[in-house]
Amino acid sequence: MMAHQTETRWEKSDGKLHKEELIPPVKARQGRMGYRILMVLIVALVLAFVVWIPVEIWGKREANEVAPQQPGQQLQSQQPAPAPAPALQNGTAVPTETPNTTPAAPNVAPATPAQ
Numbered sequence: 001m002m003a004h005q006t007e008t009r010w011e012k013s014d015g016k017l018h019k020e021e022l023i024p025p026v027k028a029r030q031g032r033m034g035y036r037i038l039m040v041l042i043v044a045l046v047l048a049f050v051v052w053i054p055v056e057i058w059g060k061r062e063a064n065e066v067a068p069q070q071p072g073q074q075l076q077s078q079q080p081a082p083a084p085a086p087a088l089q090n091g092t093a094v095p096t097e098t099p100n101t102t103p104a105a106p107n108v109a110p111a112t113p114a115q
Contacts, residue, residue: 005022 006019007022008017008019010016011018
């Protein structure tokens with residue numbers, strides 16, 4: 001077993017004698033088992049789940065109260081009819097005319113072609 005060695009030296013910065021104990025590098029690196037840290041981490045994880053689970057349940061219940069119907073049903077009723085697909089001629093798309101669905105303005109005579 002190695003005896004602890006001490007070294008005494010004069011420090012110029014503060015003008016005093018300092019005694020230092022030399023510790024072997026292997027012993028200086030050793031640490032205790034971190035059971036306390038491990039317990040803190042485990043307890044924190046358990047507490048996070050204890051809070052998270054009721055929040056998830058409450059959130060799902062609130063979501064069902066706000067929107068009880070299926071989300072797809074509401075979207076289908078709001079969407080307009082799809083536009084017809086463009087016709088293909090020789091592999092290229094040809095623009096098609098879309099019918100004018102805007103209502104005519106009231107009390108306006110239809111435009112007559114000029115002669």
